[in-house]
Amino acid sequence: MLLLDAITLFLAGVLSGAVNAVAGGGTFLAFGALTLVGVAPITANATSSVAQLPGYVTSTLAYWSDITRMWRGALLLCLASAAGALAGALILLxxxxxxxxAMVPWLLIAATVLFAAGPRLKPKPRPDAGAHAGSRIGALIQFTASIYGGFFGAGMGVMMxxxxGLTENGDYHKLNALKNMLSIVIAAVAIIVFVSGGVVAWPQAAAMVPGVALGGYGGVWLARRVPQPILRGFVIAVGLLLAFYYFVRG
Structure with missing residues (x-):
């Protein structure tokens, strides 16, 4: 790996970590940077999953007080997430x-549209039912969302x-905390499958992970200074440009 590639991946990691912390959608940037430096699409997707995991962990820790009140009830959702992620990752391999x-441009367009619609999809506050989380219907829906997350993670957070918001009680912050925790499960299971399949580019992941961690930590600073519509517009533009690139490249 060239030094310029390592610097590119580190900076992309910083940006993707910050964007994920503020608005979501950082996976677009990580996946795009990996393909830009010559990583094959399946390997880029797997390596991006590895690189994004620290950001999911730090985001979950930021909601630790919420997590401790609902983790028992969320176990069913965690199991559904693990099963769905396993299925999605195996499909990818x-x-x-x-x-x-051939599928990537269509996946990118779908994920970009989903991300663009994110503000309209933001769940409305519902009365909190204490520590309860998870139901059979909710677990089934979460299983379906997790298949997508294990297969291609871009837009997964917005989807979840x-x-x-359709199946769980609580305000936005509780749902966001639950989403972050389930993202760890999905990413961890997918990473195990990808590692066992030998499709992770470890040097590129090593260059990107510190940047993701730094960007995730600095996302709070960024959130106070850069309007979210600007960040969202940037991510949408990257998603569409990547889709166009893969359409042209074939």
């Missing part, structure tokens, strides 16, 4: 790079916030 490459 069953494909070859040309097949996945929307689906959790």
């Amino acid at each position: 069953s494909l070859d790079n040309p097949s996945f490459r 916030l929307a689906t959790l």
Whole structure:
């Protein structure tokens, strides 16, 4: 790996970590940077999952007080997330790079549209029912969302916030805390599958992980100074440009 590539990935990690902390959608930037430095699409997707995991962990820790009040009730959702992520990751590994490459622009467009609609999908506050979280219907919906998350993580957070808002009680912050915790489960299971399949580019991941951690920590500072619409517009533009790039490249 060239020094310039390492610097590019580190900076992309900083930016993706910050964007995830503020508005979500940082996976677009991580995946795009990895493909830019020549990483094959399946490997880029797997490596991006590894790089984003520290950000999910730090985001969950920021909601620790909320997590401690609901983790018992959320166990069913965690199990559904693990099962869905396993299925999605195995589906990804069953494909070859040309097949996945053909799907990437459509996945990017779908994820970009989902991300753009994020503010409209933000769940409305519902009366909190204490520590209760999780139901059979909610677990089934979460399983479906997790298949997507294990297969292609871009837009996963927005999707989960929307689906959790349909099935869970509590305000936005509780749902966001639950989403962050479930993201750890999905990413961890997918990473185990990707590592066992030998599709993670470890040097590139090592260059990106410190940047993601730094960007996630600095996201609070960024949130106070940069309007979210600007960040969201930037992420949407990156998603569309990546989709166009893969359409043209074929």
